[in-house]
Amino acid sequence: MRTAGIALTLAALVLVPRAADAQLSFDARRLGMGGVSLGRDGNARRYNPAYRAVKNLSGGGTGAPRITIPVPLGLYDFFREHPINQLTSDPAFNPDSAAFNPIELMNIVLNPPIFLDIRKPPTPTNNVEFTIGKNQLIMNLGQTRVLIPDHSFGFGTSGRLVDMGFGFGGFNLSVMGFVHYDLSFTLDSALRSVLKDTVPVRPDSSYFIITDAIAQTGLTPTLSYAGRIWRPATADSVPGQTGPNANADDGVYLGAAAHYYFGATYGRGVGPAGFTVGDPIFGNVPTVLFDGLVRTSNRPNGRGIGADVGIAWISGPFEVGIGANDIGAELTWSDTKIQRILYDPNGDSISTTMLSNHVETKTKLPISYIANAALRMGTGTTVGGDVFNAGRGTVIHVGAEQRWGPFAARGGVARDQRKKIQFGFGGGLRLGAFGLDVGIWTHSPSLSDQRAMTMATSISVY
Amino acid sequence: MKALATAALLVLVTGCGQGKAIFNVDIYSFMAGTGADTIPYVIAPASSGSVSTFSRVQLPPGFGSSVVDSVRITLGNANLMNSGGTGTVGFSIFFAPDSAGTMTAASALDIPPTTVSGSNTVPVAITGDLSPAIYSLFASDTLWMRIAATGNNPGVTPVTGTGVLTALVIRVVLQDKIL
Numbered sequence: 001m002r003t004a005g006i007a008l009t010l011a012a013l014v015l016v017p018r019a020a021d022a023q024l025s026f027d028a029r030r031l032g033m034g035g036v037s038l039g040r041d042g043n044a045r046r047y048n049p050a051y052r053a054v055k056n057l058s059g060g061g062t063g064a065p066r067i068t069i070p071v072p073l074g075l076y077d078f079f080r081e082h083p084i085n086q087l088t089s090d091p092a093f094n095p096d097s098a099a100f101n102p103i104e105l106m107n108i109v110l111n112p113p114i115f116l117d118i119r120k121p122p123t124p125t126n127n128v129e130f131t132i133g134k135n136q137l138i139m140n141l142g143q144t145r146v147l148i149p150d151h152s153f154g155f156g157t158s159g160r161l162v163d164m165g166f167g168f169g170g171f172n173l174s175v176m177g178f179v180h181y182d183l184s185f186t187l188d189s190a191l192r193s194v195l196k197d198t199v200p201v202r203p204d205s206s207y208f209i210i211t212d213a214i215a216q217t218g219l220t221p222t223l224s225y226a227g228r229i230w231r232p233a234t235a236d237s238v239p240g241q242t243g244p245n246a247n248a249d250d251g252v253y254l255g256a257a258a259h260y261y262f263g264a265t266y267g268r269g270v271g272p273a274g275f276t277v278g279d280p281i282f283g284n285v286p287t288v289l290f291d292g293l294v295r296t297s298n299r300p301n302g303r304g305i306g307a308d309v310g311i312a313w314i315s316g317p318f319e320v321g322i323g324a325n326d327i328g329a330e331l332t333w334s335d336t337k338i339q340r341i342l343y344d345p346n347g348d349s350i351s352t353t354m355l356s357n358h359v360e361t362k363t364k365l366p367i368s369y370i371a372n373a374a375l376r377m378g379t380g381t382t383v384g385g386d387v388f389n390a391g392r393g394t395v396i397h398v399g400a401e402q403r404w405g406p407f408a409a410r411g412g413v414a415r416d417q418r419k420k421i422q423f424g425f426g427g428g429l430r431l432g433a434f435g436l437d438v439g440i441w442t443h444s445p446s447l448s449d450q451r452a453m454t455m456a457t458s459i460s461v462y
Numbered sequence: 463m464k465a466l467a468t469a470a471l472l473v474l475v476t477g478c479g480q481g482k483a484i485f486n487v488d489i490y491s492f493m494a495g496t497g498a499d500t501i502p503y504v505i506a507p508a509s510s511g512s513v514s515t516f517s518r519v520q521l522p523p524g525f526g527s528s529v530v531d532s533v534r535i536t537l538g539n540a541n542l543m544n545s546g547g548t549g550t551v552g553f554s555i556f557f558a559p560d561s562a563g564t565m566t567a568a569s570a571l572d573i574p575p576t577t578v579s580g581s582n583t584v585p586v587a588i589t590g591d592l593s594p595a596i597y598s599l600f601a602s603d604t605l606w607m608r609i610a611a612t613g614n615n616p617g618v619t620p621v622t623g624t625g626v627l628t629a630l631v632i633r634v635v636l637q638d639k640i641l
Binding site: 131134135142282 | 494
């Protein structure tokens with residue numbers, strides 16, 4: 001089991017960075033447009049405070065539905081292959097089974113089979129070859145060498161858990177919970193060369209991964225404002241603009257929020273982990289290399305300030321917005337301890353040494369931002385796009401929707417966090433307050449550079 | 463060793479899925495200089511005899527669930543450095559989980575006898591597929607190998623010399639069920 005645990009962990013390290021953008025949404029409309037949201041919901045409202053003053057479009061046209069219910073066709077497929085009453089004995093989930101594959105299991109965890117896989121993410125098919133001698137170790141991973149990351153990799157996010165408050169006018173006073181975690185790994189160049197370039201392991205050398213992990217959470221009382229600061233004089237009287245796309249929303253909207261962060265707890269660990277081989281390589285037992293600096297808060301006393309700002313301009317069929325969160329958000333923790341955790345090869349033990357206690361340290365929250373634009377043409381066509389970054393790489397979505405009465409066709413492209421181009425297309429049928437949508441999109445969530453293709457289905461209630 | 467095993471697992475995990483794990487183990491490199499790479503022989507007149515050398519073979523851990531596809535000596539060379547007499551010397555290779563077990567195990571590979579005569583050095587190639595009966599041993603991380611030199615002396619003077627191993631690489635192919 002321990003081996004399986006290690007395997008799963010290692011598999012996660014390889015898989016997670018590639019899965020970060022895997023599950024965009026449960027909305028087949030959005031997935032069919034490559035991930036872009038043409039409405040004023042979701043990311044626009046979350047990351048651009050100005051949009052909190054803009055009415056969400058609903059009830060027609062490109063409006064967002066009140067409720068989107070995913071139709072989980074993928075679950076039927078999954079449980080047909082893995083009967084639910086046999087999951088405990090399913091070879092795919094039993095590490096002692098010859099059919100157990102941690103890569104596939106991690107794929108399931110990171111990409112829940114809600115929707116139907118049209119082309120499943122391929123599991124690596126490859127021969128790996130090792131040349132072992134007393135003073136020689138060469139690893140040839142074949143095609144899977146492409147999976148060894150060239151740069152830092154990891155996963156993390158900065159999110160807000162709750163938002164409770166009250167407001168009047170455009171002002172709002174609330175308390176939000178925040179959480180930020182980030183785990184990144186960097187292979188040192190020697191280890192990367194060994195794994196990726198089939199460079200022989202050199203005697204008397206160290207090979208390691210540098211880990212940098214941080215997690216912090218707390219509460220932030222927030223005073224925010226969102227409102228229309230400029231309204232065109234003709235906003236209510238432009239001929240031909242009626243219905244949900246009317247220009248009643250025209251104007252410039254501004255949003256801003258000031259946060260005072262109360263950090264509850266935080267921890268950060270940085271350091272290398274690996275091994276040092278002897279000379280000759282297999283003549284001596286390799287030495288474990290583990291040397292980490294760990295900073296942790298003694299008390300829930302993180303303090304800091306930060307701000308969100310955003311602006312949106314709506315002019316008839318066109319709108320554009322840009323917003324950023326947690327600007328200048330730096331927390332000062334006045335009571336923290338710094339420890340060194342070191343592996344002692346002589347005693348085969350890990351020692352913890354207090355380097356300093358009751359000292360001040362600082363942490364930052366990553367800045368998140370979004371820029372979005374949409375153009376609603378009078379012919380039933382809507383095009384839009386957004387650029388989004390939640391602290392771990394930029395994602396770009398561009399998509400369009402064409403409506404003909406109750407029918408809709410959609411398409412889009414995206415550049416994911418791995419800078420890989422993905423595609424989406426789909427369609428929908430709306431009858432009254434209900435709509436059925438289908439979206440097909442490509443993604444690269446697994447240990448492969450090949451794209452997988454998934455079909456999402458959802459029912460929308462308008 | 464834990465670190466190396468972990469590093470190996472990192473590598474191996476990335477190779478999961480359909481495929482094969484191939485190990486080219488240079489066993490000679492572990493034997494060279496230890497004395498295990500030489501087999502002195504003295505065969506009395508009109509008799510036959512056998513001498514052996516033992517070596518432990520170390521493979522990466524974590525292959526207990528694997529199915530061994532094939533095991534082959536892809537590169538093997540020895541020199542029969544005969545110093546006197548005329549006879550034949552052949553080699554047999556045995557594998558077992560422990561050194562004692564190699565004495566009772568069936569041979570995994572037999573190299574036909576080579577004629578030696580006088581003061582001369584005769585090269586011998588040691589290559590070939592090993593018996594499938596011992597494949598399962600290669601799923602473990604440690605096994606023992608015995609190389610036996612079997613001599614026959616039909617003459618009236620003793621046959622003496624030394625068999626010196628100069629290369630021995632075993633290629634183990636595992637069906638990719640590493641964990």
